[in-house]
Amino acid sequence: MTRPAGARASHRRPVAARLRGARGLVGWLFVAPALAFYAVFVLRPIALTFQYSLYEWDGIGPSTWVGLANFGKVFTDPDLYDSLINAVKLIVFFSAIPVLLGLAIAATIRRIAESRLALVARTVLFLPQVIPLVAAGIAWSWLLASTGVINQLLSLVGLGGITRAWLGDFSTALPAVGMIGAWVLLGLCTLLLLAGMSKIDPALYEAARLDGAGPWREFVSITVPSLRQEIAVCVTVTVIAALASFDIIYISTQGGPGNTTMVPGLQIYYLAFSEREVGMASALALVLMVLVIACALPIQWFTKEGER
Amino acid sequence: MARRGRSGAALVIAMGTLAAACAAPGSNSPQPAATSAAAPSTAPTCGTAPITMNGYFETGFPLPKALTTEFTKQHPNVTWNVREDQFAVITQNAPRVLADNPPDLMRLPQVSELVKDNLLKNLDGYAKVFGWDKWPASQLEQLRLGPGGRPRGEGSLYALGLNSSMTGIFYNKKLAAKIGMSAPPATLAELDAAMDKAKKAGITPIVQFNGGATGGLAFPLQDLMASYGPAAPINDWIFQKPGATIDTPSNLQAVQHLERWIKAGYFQKDVNAVDYATMMSRFIDGQGLFMFNGDWESGNLDKQLPGDVGFSLMPPAQEGGKRAAMSAPLTFGIAANAKNADCAAFFLNWVATDKRAREIGVEVGGSRPMGPADAYMPEVAADKVTAATLAAGADISKDNGAMDFIANATGAIYAKSWTPQLQKLVAGQQKPQELLKAVQADYTSQLEGN
Numbered sequence: 001m002t003r004p005a006g007a008r009a010s011h012r013r014p015v016a017a018r019l020r021g022a023r024g025l026v027g028w029l030f031v032a033p034a035l036a037f038y039a040v041f042v043l044r045p046i047a048l049t050f051q052y053s054l055y056e057w058d059g060i061g062p063s064t065w066v067g068l069a070n071f072g073k074v075f076t077d078p079d080l081y082d083s084l085i086n087a088v089k090l091i092v093f094f095s096a097i098p099v100l101l102g103l104a105i106a107a108t109i110r111r112i113a114e115s116r117l118a119l120v121a122r123t124v125l126f127l128p129q130v131i132p133l134v135a136a137g138i139a140w141s142w143l144l145a146s147t148g149v150i151n152q153l154l155s156l157v158g159l160g161g162i163t164r165a166w167l168g169d170f171s172t173a174l175p176a177v178g179m180i181g182a183w184v185l186l187g188l189c190t191l192l193l194l195a196g197m198s199k200i201d202p203a204l205y206e207a208a209r210l211d212g213a214g215p216w217r218e219f220v221s222i223t224v225p226s227l228r229q230e231i232a233v234c235v236t237v238t239v240i241a242a243l244a245s246f247d248i249i250y251i252s253t254q255g256g257p258g259n260t261t262m263v264p265g266l267q268i269y270y271l272a273f274s275e276r277e278v279g280m281a282s283a284l285a286l287v288l289m290v291l292v293i294a295c296a297l298p299i300q301w302f303t304k305e306g307e308r
Numbered sequence: 309m310a311r312r313g314r315s316g317a318a319l320v321i322a323m324g325t326l327a328a329a330c331a332a333p334g335s336n337s338p339q340p341a342a343t344s345a346a347a348p349s350t351a352p353t354c355g356t357a358p359i360t361m362n363g364y365f366e367t368g369f370p371l372p373k374a375l376t377t378e379f380t381k382q383h384p385n386v387t388w389n390v391r392e393d394q395f396a397v398i399t400q401n402a403p404r405v406l407a408d409n410p411p412d413l414m415r416l417p418q419v420s421e422l423v424k425d426n427l428l429k430n431l432d433g434y435a436k437v438f439g440w441d442k443w444p445a446s447q448l449e450q451l452r453l454g455p456g457g458r459p460r461g462e463g464s465l466y467a468l469g470l471n472s473s474m475t476g477i478f479y480n481k482k483l484a485a486k487i488g489m490s491a492p493p494a495t496l497a498e499l500d501a502a503m504d505k506a507k508k509a510g511i512t513p514i515v516q517f518n519g520g521a522t523g524g525l526a527f528p529l530q531d532l533m534a535s536y537g538p539a540a541p542i543n544d545w546i547f548q549k550p551g552a553t554i555d556t557p558s559n560l561q562a563v564q565h566l567e568r569w570i571k572a573g574y575f576q577k578d579v580n581a582v583d584y585a586t587m588m589s590r591f592i593d594g595q596g597l598f599m600f601n602g603d604w605e606s607g608n609l610d611k612q613l614p615g616d617v618g619f620s621l622m623p624p625a626q627e628g629g630k631r632a633a634m635s636a637p638l639t640f641g642i643a644a645n646a647k648n649a650d651c652a653a654f655f656l657n658w659v660a661t662d663k664r665a666r667e668i669g670v671e672v673g674g675s676r677p678m679g680p681a682d683a684y685m686p687e688v689a690a691d692k693v694t695a696a697t698l699a700a701g702a703d704i705s706k707d708n709g710a711m712d713f714i715a716n717a718t719g720a721i722y723a724k725s726w727t728p729q730l731q732k733l734v735a736g737q738q739k740p741q742e743l744l745k746a747v748q749a750d751y752t753s754q755l756e757g758n
Contacts, residue, residue: 051333058421058425060403060404060427061425063333079724146577146578165578165580165581168578168579170735170737253520254521256519256728258731274399274400274724276403278333
């Protein structure tokens, strides 16, 4: 605020300031309940997690100050950083597949928007979203079992040679849990992208068609660029789901076989509740939080940049 | 305005952080006082006034509830308020539950860490007045702990068992008849031969679980360890005695033998994806000849496959050799701050000494009740598998071959070491020698961490 000169300004200032002050106070009053909740249930736990991460503590007895040693272990203990690497691998399944496939499906559904099939497809695709992840995990572990439907189908079409216990095999366990995640998230992405498509001006498509564009050119030149925001939301949500995955893996493999499907979420849980290393669990949790933010922020930033 | 808003938010964050970072964690949590072990002058009872006991039991095990129901019948002033959870949940919750909301009687996982944090009542006083210290010493050995929870196997008594479970080999009598096996194998070589015959006859030799975070190959592995070597060093390792190691020559022979079974295809191909429930349903469905499991399933198998299941202890490597088995009490303890500790102790004593309670222990629990050597043993029809497991229990006592479960050595050794290592062994990604070295390294680091 520039300094006003003269008496006139000094008359006006207290009134304006008081008004502003009162308005500010009312604003704070409105925000206060939410802010208090946020402070107690979000900020305080984060602060506590940071505090715990500096100690060696079994959760009950006395604790020992160890400084940043727990963070050092997160990056040097192969069990711990392997779980971080697994989480990054899961991004391919939880994020890339649902977004790419979701785009293709949404574009297809949009083209047949008037038919009853579109409604059925939308419902079927969204169904995984309303099923609890635990139920999805159980159902899929039956489907993927050695005597499950997937293997029966494979045998039926003459691919009996590749049947196996998908969740119990070292080479297929991670892709198998990845596919469960892809199945769960595909519906959400499809629906979000479909909603985005309904906002695109039909005149754009008409113009493109008049210029002789085929469905592929329409898709690449109009649909995808117009959906930048929606795609960003999909990618953000699914990347976070991949990095923070827990329930599907806990239900279907519990991190096994070996440690092939161990992810940070599960590792944190094991560290805190079966190994009783609350400090280590907290350190890994903070590293995971930073990793999630480090992945999510650039996506947000990138899509905002593109708008300009 | 904008500046004030930011500083306000910063203030809230700072306050939250400050509030959190006042004291070291654990320094202000309630620390139960170390309980004294002084013996009461007379044996405690549940009195005559109405009393509600808080129990925290394991889901899927009908025995404790059957016992509490009978107890209320005999002592109508005592009612039970029982909470049940899966064993994994109990394992994870035990310290917090014992600290925050102490139950009178609780099914316990591995107890060393609970004793270290002063969460369990020292039962030495009760042992004296009830005469538990005159029972065969081996029954209570696994429940004794040194000061601070280490080592196990000696020191004060911190828990008691409702009965004593034991593992061995169940076999399907119909499938056994098909390969001409009329009696359980007497040596390890005979067991191998039976498996080979079964495999050639198109019968799966072993149904076992090894999926998720619970590696069920630990059962046959420990049986093989018992077959090859003495039980005592394995117990020392489980009890965290200084200098104990699992990486011994006889244990290596055991892992190598297990690897041979894996390579020979004696387990199902998908064993790494099979959980306990699937294993049970496959065995009951007659899909395999042998199953390495415990006598807690005897009652169940007598019901599901009456007359068709046999049980045998793991045969020794040499004929006539001593027999050993994984055998452990169904552990129950009393919280250090339990409201009705006396009544809980009275109940535990009743379970071991009351005639009807011991009958329930056998009928429902399928295992030998704990108690004095000359205590009443209920009769079981000879064709029942329960009769076979009870007889095996007597053999184990005679040969002094009881071992705790190798998965109970530390709180995390099962999920984080044995299980992944055994799953790797199945997949051919781990060699026997390296397996034992890896488990020993995890064990050492977990002991240092505590």
